[in-house]
Amino acid sequence: MHEFKVLEIKKSIFASNEEQADQLRIKLKENHQFLLNLMSSPGSGKTTTLKRTIAALQDDFTIGVMEADIDSDVDAQTISKTGAKVIQLHTGGMCHLDAEMTAQGLEGLEGDDLDLIILENVGNLVCPAEFDTGSVKNAMILSVPEGDDKPLKYPLMFTICDVLLINKIDVLPYFDFDLALCMERAKALNPKIKVFPISSKTGEGMDEWVAWLRNETNTWNA
Amino acid sequence: MHELGVVMEVIKVVEQTMRENNLTQVDTIVLQIGELSSMIPHYVKDCYPACVDGTSLEKTKLEIEVLSANAMCKQCNKVYPVVINKGVCPHCSSDAKELLGGREFFIKEIVAC
Numbered sequence: 001m002h003e004f005k006v007l008e009i010k011k012s013i014f015a016s017n018e019e020q021a022d023q024l025r026i027k028l029k030e031n032h033q034f035l036l037n038l039m040s041s042p043g044s045g046k047t048t049t050l051k052r053t054i055a056a057l058q059d060d061f062t063i064g065v066m067e068a069d070i071d072s073d074v075d076a077q078t079i080s081k082t083g084a085k086v087i088q089l090h091t092g093g094m095c096h097l098d099a100e101m102t103a104q105g106l107e108g109l110e111g112d113d114l115d116l117i118i119l120e121n122v123g124n125l126v127c128p129a130e131f132d133t134g135s136v137k138n139a140m141i142l143s144v145p146e147g148d149d150k151p152l153k154y155p156l157m158f159t160i161c162d163v164l165l166i167n168k169i170d171v172l173p174y175f176d177f178d179l180a181l182c183m184e185r186a187k188a189l190n191p192k193i194k195v196f197p198i199s200s201k202t203g204e205g206m207d208e209w210v211a212w213l214r215n216e217t218n219t220w221n222a
Numbered sequence: 223m224h225e226l227g228v229v230m231e232v233i234k235v236v237e238q239t240m241r242e243n244n245l246t247q248v249d250t251i252v253l254q255i256g257e258l259s260s261m262i263p264h265y266v267k268d269c270y271p272a273c274v275d276g277t278s279l280e281k282t283k284l285e286i287e288v289l290s291a292n293a294m295c296k297q298c299n300k301v302y303p304v305v306i307n308k309g310v311c312p313h314c315s316s317d318a319k320e321l322l323g324g325r326e327f328f329i330k331e332i333v334a335c
Contacts, residue, residue: 004249009239009329013231014259095224098231127224130260 017131020099024106024134034217035102035117037135039157042123044143045167047075049200050120054082056210061115061217066105068097068122075120085111096127099134116217125150129157136220139163144175148182151189158189163196165209170199225265229273232329236279239332250283250333256326257291257305291324 028035040046054063064085067076076088087109091097097105102119111117119135121128140161142150145168151158158164164186166179183195194212198205236251255261263286270284291304297316304324310317 004247004333004335006331006333007239007243007245008331009235010331011235011329013228013235013327013329014325016231016235094227096227098227101227127260130224 017098017100020103021132021134024099024103025136028134028136029220031112032221033111033114033117034137034220035106035119035133035135036213037119037121037128037133037138038141039121039125039128039138039161040123040141040143041125041146044123044141044146045200046120046123046141047078049141049165049167049198050079050118051082052200052203052206053118053210053213054079054084056206057116057214058083060214062111062113064109064111064114064117066102066109066117066119068101068105068120070094070122079120085109085114091122095122095124096131097121097133098131102133102135115221116213125154125157129154129160137162137216139165141165141167142182143167144169144171144177148178148185151182151185155189158186158193161190161193163194163209163212166195166197167200169197169204170202225261226269226273228261228327229266229269233273233277233279235329236282236332237277240278240334243334245334248279248282248332248334250285251279252285252287252330252332254287254289254326254328254330256289256324258321258324259327260325261327263288287330289323289326292322293319293324294322295319 038046057063065079066087066089067079068089068091069075070091070093073088076086079086087105089105119133138161140157142164179197186193186195196205196209198209236248255263266286267284274280274282292301293304294301295311295314295316296318297311298314300313302312
């Protein structure tokens, strides 16, 4: 008969993810690499926005993309045509990425030469907000057809993001989407959030967003 | 199902603790989960057997303690439980608050030899 004893661990599992995320940021800083975590719901236009963003910045930076999906490589194939280095991460049913998976993805990308790495997180406004990936900045896309009430429904996502891209503004006339109200709701949750209304289809508003990303990347990598 | 990845991390931490302390058998893992932690105890229990399958923790039991979420009202400085009051102070009806706890996800202890 073995004698069982109680061993106090008191270890926070979230804290261990936050530690790994901090370590990843330190490594990125040393390597002069900027990592952007891009989040949104499915169908908000992440991949199209990414394509335009890459096209606008590929003369400034060597760009890599990590495409996180539960399964499939549809997005990775689309992005690989832009000339950016791309890796597909399969989460195998998981609804978010954590810092360790992000670090593994970066290793798999074999991109020591990359200046700007964009992580296209799993399409989901809930779970990815809970887990620090180790990114330098967080951005999210909300598209017009989703509705201006989303900051009320997914407050944490709007709270943790540095940037909110409101996409598909070209269809604003056809939807009851109050742009000013949506921005007001997002700012009430997160006064520091930068909001860029864009259309990744027509390119409207993309310049401001691209300028922000260029500036943040240069500042971090300096 | 985002509990899965988190429970896998729990298994990793426990296995590491076993190695560090030369333990051979774990009888019970005790977790503490905050009411607002985004982890649902029921789902944690559901995915646990799959996570320990084929590991040295296959026969280990799982216990979960739920930690209640309390907040301090920024208006009247009183402390109240958030969930049953739906985030509104029962004393002064303000919803301005500072969360004092409830988002935790801890491995509290393990019973092992």
